[in-house]
Amino acid sequence: LVSLSGIEKRYQMGDVTVKALRGIDLTIDAGEYVAILGPSGSGKSTLMNMLGCLDTPSEGTYLLNQKNVSQLNSNELAAIRNEQIGFIFQSFNLLESLDALDNVALPLVYRGVRQKDRKSRAQKVLEGVGLGDRLHHKPNELSGGQRQRVAIARALVTDPSVILADEPTGNLDTQSGEEVIKIFEELIAQGKTVIIVTHDNELAERTRRVLRIRDGLIESDTSS
Amino acid sequence: LVSLSGIEKRYQMGDVTVKALRGIDLTIDAGEYVAILGPSGSGKSTLMNMLGCLDTPSEGTYLLNQKNVSQLNSNELAAIRNEQIGFIFQSFNLLESLDALDNVALPLVYRGVRQKDRKSRAQKVLEGVGLGDRLHHKPNELSGGQRQRVAIARALVTDPSVILADEPTGNLDTQSGEEVIKIFEELIAQGKTVIIVTHDNELAERTRRVLRIRDGLIESDTSS
Ligand SMILES: Nc1ncnc2c1ncn2[C@@H]1O[C@H](COP(=O)(O)OP(=O)(O)OP(=O)(O)O)[C@@H](O)[C@H]1O
Numbered sequence: 001l002v003s004l005s006g007i008e009k010r011y012q013m014g015d016v017t018v019k020a021l022r023g024i025d026l027t028i029d030a031g032e033y034v035a036i037l038g039p040s041g042s043g044k045s046t047l048m049n050m051l052g053c054l055d056t057p058s059e060g061t062y063l064l065n066q067k068n069v070s071q072l073n074s075n076e077l078a079a080i081r082n083e084q085i086g087f088i089f090q091s092f093n094l095l096e097s098l099d100a101l102d103n104v105a106l107p108l109v110y111r112g113v114r115q116k117d118r119k120s121r122a123q124k125v126l127e128g129v130g131l132g133d134r135l136h137h138k139p140n141e142l143s144g145g146q147r148q149r150v151a152i153a154r155a156l157v158t159d160p161s162v163i164l165a166d167e168p169t170g171n172l173d174t175q176s177g178e179e180v181i182k183i184f185e186e187l188i189a190q191g192k193t194v195i196i197v198t199h200d201n202e203l204a205e206r207t208r209r210v211l212r213i214r215d216g217l218i219e220s221d222t223s224s
Numbered sequence: 225l226v227s228l229s230g231i232e233k234r235y236q237m238g239d240v241t242v243k244a245l246r247g248i249d250l251t252i253d254a255g256e257y258v259a260i261l262g263p264s265g266s267g268k269s270t271l272m273n274m275l276g277c278l279d280t281p282s283e284g285t286y287l288l289n290q291k292n293v294s295q296l297n298s299n300e301l302a303a304i305r306n307e308q309i310g311f312i313f314q315s316f317n318l319l320e321s322l323d324a325l326d327n328v329a330l331p332l333v334y335r336g337v338r339q340k341d342r343k344s345r346a347q348k349v350l351e352g353v354g355l356g357d358r359l360h361h362k363p364n365e366l367s368g369g370q371r372q373r374v375a376i377a378r379a380l381v382t383d384p385s386v387i388l389a390d391e392p393t394g395n396l397d398t399q400s401g402e403e404v405i406k407i408f409e410e411l412i413a414q415g416k417t418v419i420i421v422t423h424d425n426e427l428a429e430r431t432r433r434v435l436r437i438r439d440g441l442i443e444s445d446t447s448s
């Protein structure tokens with residue numbers, strides 16, 4: 001499914017070069033349940049943005065379903081993002097002017113799903129993360145953990161084949177976090193691919209393969 | 225220091241009333257090290273905003289240093305916030321257009337500290353949270369955990385007597401989180417007051433008094 005080879009990401013800050021990724025080689029097959037575990041600043045979100053086609057590397061090759069992503073035009077990339085990938089952002093990226101229901105329904109607009117079905121599908125996923133009584137709250141009328149769950153619901157509503165989750169339980173207590181992990185387990189049972197990046201060791205241990213990242217490099221790759 | 229009595233907070237959503245706080249009674253003395261522990265949506269951030277004079281209750285009384293906060297005018301409230309309280313927000317609230325150094329220096333501008341001293345004090349606190357090599361990065365050039373640490377540094381730079389920390393380690397790995405806890409322990413050793421709200425049981429156990437909150441009510445109050 002995913003093959004990264006020699007992936008580097010550099011940022012130029014005046015005369016200093018920040019190397020967020022220093023040469024990542026990584027292969028993930030369809031149906032895998034993977035965690036990329038590492039400390040703050042180690043390159044996790046940068047790596048996720050590469051995988052989700054939201055950012056391009058400074059060097060290296062990214063093959064997605066054996067196609068070289070750098071050779072796809074922006075329409076093809078947008079199609080991949082909308083149709084195959086569900087992305088849970090570390091800082092949620094919700095639209096402040098829309099309530100929870102409309103935030104979650106938004107990806108279905110782009111797929112031409114009619115309003116009645118959009119609303120009912122969005123409501124169903126929101127109930128699945130315990131927010132059935134918060135449908136009409138806007139993001140600034142929700143707690144931090146509730147916003148995180150709206151972001152999770154939005155990533156799931158299109159029923160994508162690949163879930164990319166950046167710190168999906170950081171704002172959640174143990175019980176809400178557990179409900180989210182159960183959702184990921186159901187997705188894996190359905191044959192989907194789930195890739196989580198996190199600093200949380202206990203969350204990583206719930207997956208089937210853990211890659212440790214530090215300073216922009218993969219240090220270890222362990223399957224359980 | 226802090227005395228809450230019968231504090232309620234209600235939000236009207238059409239014909240539904242959301243009760244974020246349902247009657248909070250709570251006293252905290254100067255120099256205490258307190259955690260308010262509860263699940264997502266239980267009212268922690270709402271309670272913090274009351275304590276930090278960022279929001280007003282629907283009912284009840286808040287005495288700060290024996291003064292009734294509801295009888296203070298907005299200038300007096302702003303003075304309290306700027307001079308006595310350091311607030312670490314759950315969603316950081318950094319200015320996107322300023323780099324880390326200037327974000328942290330900003331509270332010192334309001335206190336008339338001259339530029340040379342502002343920059344050196346801001347740099348010192350940033351080095352204390354491990355960001356000495358990220359001074360000139362803007363928030364969108366920082367990782368999630370780095371932004372959290374900038375928010376922490378900004379709360380500390382004015383050397384406030386009361387720290388209010390809303391989920392201060394949610395985006396931090398174990399080691400970065402430990403460095404932040406050590407900073408709180410130093411502040412307590414200096415006689416300051418530290419109040420943390422969190423869903424993280426392990427963080428709460430590092431304090432000296434844990435109040436459990438659920439559905440807008442305090443369930444228990446345990447000192448260790
Ligand atoms: N636009 C940018 N310009 C400069 N440096 C950047 C930029 N974006 C990220 N960085 C740096 O790249 C490194 C990796 O960032 P990244 O966001 O991938 O970390 P992370 O592992 O997700 O951390 P966290 O757990 O704190 O979210 C960090 O040290 C960060 O300061």
Ligand SMILES: Nc1ncnc2c1ncn2[C@@H]1O[C@H](COP(=O)(O)OP(=O)(O)OP(=O)(O)O)[C@@H](O)[C@H]1O
Pocket residue numbers: 134137140141142143144145146171235237242243244262263264265266267268269270271314423
């Ligand atoms: N402006 C608002 N309008 C309506 N409801 C609100 C508003 N702000 C908060 N709420 C509701 O009040 C409750 C408490 O919110 P609060 O942000 O205090 O929770 P929290 O304990 O900090 O949760 P978390 O751990 O997820 O951050 C939540 O159920 C939330 O939906």
Ligand SMILES: [Mg+2]
Pocket residue numbers: 044045046090166367368369
């Ligand atoms: Mg990150």
Ligand SMILES: [Mg+2]
Pocket residue numbers: 143144145268269270314390
């Ligand atoms: Mg909160």
